[in-house]
Structure formats: structure tokens, C-alpha cells
Amino acid sequence: MDTKPVFHGSDIEKICSYYNLKKEDIVKFGANVNPLGLSPRASQAIASHIELLSSYPDRDYTSLRNTISRYCNIPADFILPGNGSSELISLLIQERSPKHTLILGPTYSEYSRELSFSGSTQEYYHLQESMDFEPDIPDLCRKLEQGYDFLILCNPNNPTSSAISKKDLRDLIHFCEEKDIFVMIDETYVEFAPDISAITAVPLTQEFTNLIVLRGVSKFFAAPGMRLGYGITGNKKFLEKMREKQTPWSLNSIGAFAGEIMLQDEEYIQQTRQLILSERDRMIDELKNISTYKVYPAYANFILLKIQKDGLTSYDVFEACIRQGLMIRDCSSFQCLEGEFVRFCIMMPEDNSRLVNVLKSL
Numbered sequence: 001m002d003t004k005p006v007f008h009g010s011d012i013e014k015i016c017s018y019y020n021l022k023k024e025d026i027v028k029f030g031a032n033v034n035p036l037g038l039s040p041r042a043s044q045a046i047a048s049h050i051e052l053l054s055s056y057p058d059r060d061y062t063s064l065r066n067t068i069s070r071y072c073n074i075p076a077d078f079i080l081p082g083n084g085s086s087e088l089i090s091l092l093i094q095e096r097s098p099k100h101t102l103i104l105g106p107t108y109s110e111y112s113r114e115l116s117f118s119g120s121t122q123e124y125y126h127l128q129e130s131m132d133f134e135p136d137i138p139d140l141c142r143k144l145e146q147g148y149d150f151l152i153l154c155n156p157n158n159p160t161s162s163a164i165s166k167k168d169l170r171d172l173i174h175f176c177e178e179k180d181i182f183v184m185i186d187e188t189y190v191e192f193a194p195d196i197s198a199i200t201a202v203p204l205t206q207e208f209t210n211l212i213v214l215r216g217v218s219k220f221f222a223a224p225g226m227r228l229g230y231g232i233t234g235n236k237k238f239l240e241k242m243r244e245k246q247t248p249w250s251l252n253s254i255g256a257f258a259g260e261i262m263l264q265d266e267e268y269i270q271q272t273r274q275l276i277l278s279e280r281d282r283m284i285d286e287l288k289n290i291s292t293y294k295v296y297p298a299y300a301n302f303i304l305l306k307i308q309k310d311g312l313t314s315y316d317v318f319e320a321c322i323r324q325g326l327m328i329r330d331c332s333s334f335q336c337l338e339g340e341f342v343r344f345c346i347m348m349p350e351d352n353s354r355l356v357n358v359l360k361s362l
């Protein structure tokens with residue numbers, strides 16, 4: 001009988017009680033959150049503006065939308081803030097009510113969960129491990145000809161950390177426009193990419209109306225508890241319909257206020273990018289010559305490893321790490337991922353070195 005427990009990325013309480021660990025002693029390599037924590041400017045501003053909780057936020061989030069507009073270089077009326085990108089995924093699927101959806105997988109499981117509450121059929125287009133999980137665009141277009149009306153992709157993708165170039169995205173969205181297929185692109189991890197402008201679809205919202213891009217502050221700005229996400233689309237009618245269905249004041253007043261401060265904290269943004277980009281390269285360099293693992297190119301703040309040593313499973317690697325207080329993600333619960341895989345995000349340099357040493361020892 002298989003008695004191994006199955007843990008998900010956010011199962012920290014369960015993991016602590018199973019391995020008899022203290023929560024504060026664990027390094028969270030599975031959460032994909034910036035290890036620098038909140039922007040210091042944002043935390044100070046939150047502390048001194050706590051009385052904002054006694055008023056409703058601006059129902060149109062005008063000031064926040066203007067700040068996001070400058071941050072993303074896109075008109076403010078293309079932007080819909082929400083309660084994390086999770087609310088927007090749910091809202092847009094409800095509003096779109098697709099009939100046949102294609103999801104590029106393996107990917108974040110929430111798309112499939114939300115779709116299961118809609119009337120849509122859902123199918124995965126399998127990204128190939130042999131192609132480092134990058135899609136073959138002509139092949140994907142042939143698949144899309146089979147009657148889909150909705151396409152979901154995550155760029156950079158969770159858990160593969162692979163990315164699609166802006167040029168390929170333009171070809172794909174153009175093809176979808178001709179076939180009347182609406183495209184949702186989740187860019188939760190895009191700010192960690194070596195060159196953001198080479199992969200973001202945000203400028204394409206000015207060319208195509210069959211497109212919505214989702215972003216948020218949970219990962220790059222280390223603020224998952226704030227629940228600030230935003231959708232970007234040039235389809236004004238669709239944006240208006242989503243807004244009408246949205247719960248009023250869905251983003252709280254502290255989130256709306258502090259969100260603006262975070263997005264303007266240039267020093268924090270630079271520090272984060274310096275840390276993640278240099279540590280990601282260092283970790284990849286250290287692991288790529290070890291035959292136990294295959295390492296894939298990484299565009300997000302996490303790295304996917306395939307375990308290629310006979311008899312060593314993803315659970316064995318997870319367990320060896322957690323026994324040292326290093327919590328990585330065992331990827332066995334991801335759909336479309338055949339084989340033994342683990343994923344871990346970039347943390348502070350000394351923690352990253354500890355993790356690399358454990359991985360090397362297996």
C-alpha cells in the first residue's frame with residue numbers, strides 16, 4: 001500500500017505537523033514568493049495609514065489604475081483591479097462562459113478548477129519535455145482548429161518556468177483572433193524574466209481584443225495576503241461586463257493604497273531583479289552538470305528539475321530537503337508531467353546554497 005502523504009505548495013501546516021517542524025524554521029522554496037519580503041516603503045506606509053480600513057476604497061480604483069497604467073505602460077481604461085488574479089480568473093471564466101477550452105499544460109491547477117464550475121469542456125495541450133516545455137506554435141494552432149473558443153496559458157509557466165516569446169504570442173493570438181478564440185495569459189511571474197519586454201503580452205492588448213492578461217503583486221512584490229491582482233484588456237465591452245459582475249470594493253482600501261506604493265518602489269524592484277536573476281543563474285550553473293538532474297531554462301523565479309537517477313523519486317528528494325527545513329515542491333500532483341520532477345523557487349543566497357548542497361548529495 002502506498003502511504004506517502006501528498007502535500008501541495010501551501011500545505012505548510014500539514015507538513016510541519018507530519019515532520020514535527022516549527023513553521024518559522026522552514027525555508028519556503030515551494031511558495032514562489034520573493035524572499036526580500038514586502039517593499040519597505042509599502043510596509044511603512046501601511047503602518048502609518050492603517051486608518052484607511054475605516055473607509056471604503058474608491059469604487060473605480062482610479063488612482064490605482066493610473067499607477068498600474070504607468071507601471072505597465074498601458075492606458076488606465078484597459079485595467080481592472082481585483083482580489084488577486086484568482087478572482088479575475090474566476091470572473092473572466094464566468095463572464096466568457098466558454099464551451100471548449102484548451103489549457104497549455106502542465107500548469108497551475110486553478111484554471112482547471114475554475115473551469116470545472118463552468119459549462120466548458122477542458123483539454124490540455126501537452127507541452128513537450130523534449131522541447132524544454134516550449135510550445136510548437138504551428139502544432140498548437142492545428143490543435144486549436146478542432147473547435148475551441150478559449151485558450152489559457154501561463155507565461156512564464158508554473159511549474160515549468162518556460163516562456164513563450166512575444167513574437168510567438170503575436171502569431172498565436174492573431175491565429176486565435178481569426179478563429180474567434182479568446183486568450184487568457186497569466187503573467188503572475190513575468191517580472192522575474194531576464195527580459196520582460198521579450199515575453200510580455202501587455203502591449204498586444206492594444207492590437208487584439210481577444211486577449212486578457214492577468215498580473216498581481218503576490219509573488220514579485222511578496223504580498224500574497226494583500227490580494228491585489230489586475231486584468232489588462234483592450235476589449236472595453238468585456239472589461240465593463242466583468243466590472244459589472246464583480247463584487248463592489250473587491251480589493252480592500254489598504255491593498256489599493258499600498259499597491260500603488262509597491263509598484264513605484266524602483267529601488268525594491270531593482271534589488272529583487274538583481275537577487276533573482278543572479279541567484280537563478282548561479283543555481284542553474286551549479287546543478288546543470290550533475291547527472292542526477294535535468295535542469296530547464298528558467299524565466300520565472302523558480303526552477304524545475306527532472307530527476308533522472310534510477311530509484312530516486314520526487315518524494316525522496318522532497319523528504320531529504322524538508323528534513324533540513326527546506327520545503328520544495330514535489331510536482332507529482334501536476335497533470336501532464338510524466339516522470340519525477342521537483343520545483344523550487346529562488347530564496348536568499350545562503351538558503352539557496354544549502355538547498356543546492358542537499359540536492360547534490362542525493
Ligand SMILES: Cc1ncc(COP(=O)(O)O)c(C=O)c1O
Nearest residue numbers: 084085086108158188216218229
Ligand atoms: C500561475 C499562478 N497564477 C495565479 C496565482 C495566484 O495569484 P493571486 O495571489 O494573485 O491570486 C498563482 C499562485 O500560486 C500562480 O502560481
